[in-house]
Amino acid sequence: MLRFVARRLILTIPLLVGISLISFLMIHMAPGGPISLTTDLNPRATAEARTRLEKYYGLDKPLHVQYGRWLARMATLDFGESFSPDGRPVAEKIRERIPITLTINILSMGLIFMVAIPIGIYSAVRQGSLFDRVSTVFVFTGFSIPTFWLALLLMILFGVKLGWLPISGIGSLEYHSLTVMGKIADRARHLLLPVLLAGFTGLAGMSRYMRSNMLEVIRQDYIASARAKGLPERRVIYLHAMRNAILPVITILGLSVPDLLGGSVIFETIFAIPGMGQLFYQGVMARDYPLIMGILTIGAFLTLLGNLLADVGYALADPRIRQG
């Protein structure tokens, strides 16, 4: 088991290098350097100012030298300094933003877990029933709906028309003066819509997978024999069938990381949440090379982590792999 994990870990290294190479090449094929926003069409800047800035950012060195420098620094988790005028280290900027994005993603994974599993199980048990059909449509709607559209509709409904929930940000203005409980409640209210949104759209995959797994398990011989033994149906389903069907599904949670991260760009922008997605979008628009590469790499790393966890979970669930 340990060997399995160790092997998988070692395999991630070439992946990381490959990732950094691809993102570096990709970003440098972009027309327009990062300084363009500072100086272009600005009546008060001059050519001299521009060259000065170019030198300052190291753009006058050849490509492979730039990449080499970047890679060496990446190994020490130093992503360099952001090209934006505040010039802060990229790692710092990302570090500030990760907690909130991770919080929302983890909470929505939890939501997905809590809602999708029961739906999947019940749909399988009652295959073809009204519940199955309705939940299928429900789940599929979540999968098919444009997230930004739903976000705005929810904001209007809950934020404006009903006034129950705050509509943007992660904390009220009076946050500091609240008690600990108050702070938690405030945070929760602010995060409710984003988490609901991310969860709703992610329900489909999980519940469909749960459903098909459950369906497969139900048809197994040992279930038939349990029934024949006279065990109550409820025990058959919820104890035996479910236990076997659920393990693989849990591992899938890890694989939903990239989708959640990607989706965060949109709803972080709409809900004005200062997370990684919003930072990424701003970095892309400003052609902030180090920032973009940093976030892409971190994102890929998180995905790798999710995959690893999924694999480990799967190995735990499947005794065949566990032994080997």
Next chain:
Amino acid sequence: MRRTPRRIVALPALILLAVLTGCGSGKKEAQPENAAAVPDVPAYGDMIVEGSIGGISGFLSAVTSDASSHEAAGYVFNGLVRYDKDLTLEGELAKSWEVSPDGRRITFHLRKGVKWQDGAPFTSEDVMFTYRRMIDPRTPTAYAEDFKQVRRASAPDPYTFVVEYARSFAPALASWGMHVLPKHLLEKHPDISKSPLNKKPVGTGPYRFVEWKTGEKVVYDANPDYFEGKPYIARVITRVIPDQATMFLELKSGGVDIMTLTPPQYTRQTDTPDFRTSFNKYKYLASAYTYLGFRLSHPFFKDRRVRQAIAFAADKKALIDGVLLGLGQEATGPYKPGTWAYNPNVRKYTHDPARAKALLAEAGWKEKDGTLVKDGRPFEFTVLTNAGNEARAKTAAILQQNLAEIGITMKIRTVEWAAFINQFIDKRDFDAVILGWSLTPDPDQYDIWHSSKTGPKELNFVGFANPEVDKLLEEGRSTFDIEKRKKAYFRIQEILAEEQPYVFLFVPDALPVVQKRFHGIHPASAGISYNFPRWYVPKALQKYRIQP
């Protein structure tokens, strides 16, 4: 056999539909005001929450280039001079100044008794230090040019600062609006953009910096020792809300007190009596204009008659109604109506398709099956504009229709900003562009119209070259005499109107909206924020209790 209606999909949609259209007014707004009952007396206290689309990148204006950062810095820092409500220069940290008769030397007399927010005294040493850093190659600033024109600077005593230029240079005065930096806090940092002050500023201004959460908010508290008197509003918070629609929702629910409205928000969403009891809307001309610029070396646009024809074809009223919902004015030149340099009597181009066609016929374009053709070539060109700008996209769409009416096919291409500049503008690889300029109060536009400014990355990218304009531009910037400058700029506008290197389209209105409890706002040429430290909330209307 059970039938599942296909329409089950429509059910969620129907519910949404009902919710959106059914309910009438939204949340009820703040306390209704009885204007007569509340004494309108300036009082200290309360807090104002500003909504901002973009976050800031730093507090030192020299090394930032975005409007949000400069605005933020403006709470904490001062310059030697600033613009008053009528857009004339007045002293800020400089009590007064004199310009020598030959226009080459400016002597600033600085205010006495001004203190930095950490208690240290403000003196001419700070001004000297600021000047030195502006021209220092280690400072990553884009604004060094104006300061490099200085031949000699001196600080003969702690409250006098003298600069000498090689030649009389009118825009020089305005350049001293640059924020003055504290020498004692920055001299140890060779690169000010890396100094702690860029994140935790200390200035002489009306507000002190309290906190900056990147991408989220900035907090300022009133500076009790401000040399013009402590500001009434005790705290300012700038909240970052990157989406206009969300910000508006926040405004209505009380999370934001002041923001800029878009034309549709101004006209359609803020006309209810409900809204009017809680908010004041303002409208005044913004300092910017939008234009259609031609590459003057393009074979079609070389001919002045063609450019004029397009100016006649463009329906500016439709543009203002369509793009700005009526909230703006026609632009006839590169100056804002109402400013002293604006010439109201230049040639105007009303929407006259017949005249446009006549001019084009004169220039050799013949009509064939609804399109114009000359020497076998149809009149087709591509206009470029930057992606993500709704107003410009709409402007392009309307112009496209206008030109189609007279037989010209204009294709629209939106390009992302950096690519736009680097690939198309800089390489002069365009037919025409739709862009805008923002206008500084000083009317010198040498960099945009002078024939020497047509190099790559320079601002005269359309390639305008007119010897008379060149001369006038030089005249305009080399004298401090307003009347002489006015004459020069008036004549420049006449020529530009005749030559139409751009079709000047419109000047939009600025549309700020402020929660009604804030009093002391007096709209003027400079807008409404020029006297921000004098805004107040009467005691009875104060919403937030701020501990001093």
Next chain:
Amino acid sequence: MRGSAGIRRDFARRLLRNRLTVAGGLVIVLFFLVAAFPALFTSQNPDRIDVATILQPPSAAHPLGTDDLGRDVLSRVVYGARVSMKVGFVAVGIATSVGLVIGLLSGFYGRRVDAVLMRFVDIMLCFPTFFLILSVIAFLSPSIVNIMVVIGLTGWMGVARLVRAETLSIKERDFVAAARAQGAGTLRIVFRHILPNALAPILVAATLGVAGAILTESALSFLGIGVQPPTPSWGNILTVGKNYIEFAWWLSLFPGLAILITVLGYNLLGEGIRDAADPRLKGR
């Protein structure tokens, strides 16, 4: 042992029995009709600007209202279907082709080729797809072509894996060895044996892929780097609609609904095909 005709009949029967799948299929047919024959559904010009009728609610003259430049929303939604169809199909076409080629190469030539290619797939899969697309599109000009290519080039990985698995499993079967002994070339094996077996999963992937592509395009347009106005696309009508969402609900509701219904249709159909073709789910 059932003949292939029998298998197909079974498949078709299972497909049609699932009401939701049929519903999805019908939606898609409708979508095709709208995209191919817009004139049947609207008589107005989607680009006709009329400053006097800006932002009007649905009426007899404009059943779905007008937008911020006075253009008829119904016609824009109708013509927007074309963009969605184009993007969906071309993007998925690219993704499927690329995935097919890579999967075949990988499965067929095995060993090192396989190792390298699959490593490449793994690397590509590590990037959060939307982040990747966003970066690339933002650096190039936003245009329909660029969007189609980028969505396609970031979506081939699933197909590649599918095809590879299928290729690997078939490659070793006896009848392939027999066919080879008879002198059948690689291509013949591919077309006669591998592809038909891989068809169902590829079809599922493609159908679901179209759904995803349409959603991605609308998200990109929402962020302002998708299809640029004045070309109508469901996504970019929504970008504008979002600014007027409180009072011009029709601008947001209808395009959003169009996306939802179309994407739902594709997803239901795709899942239905998957269910119908799944040999494990016998009986129902």
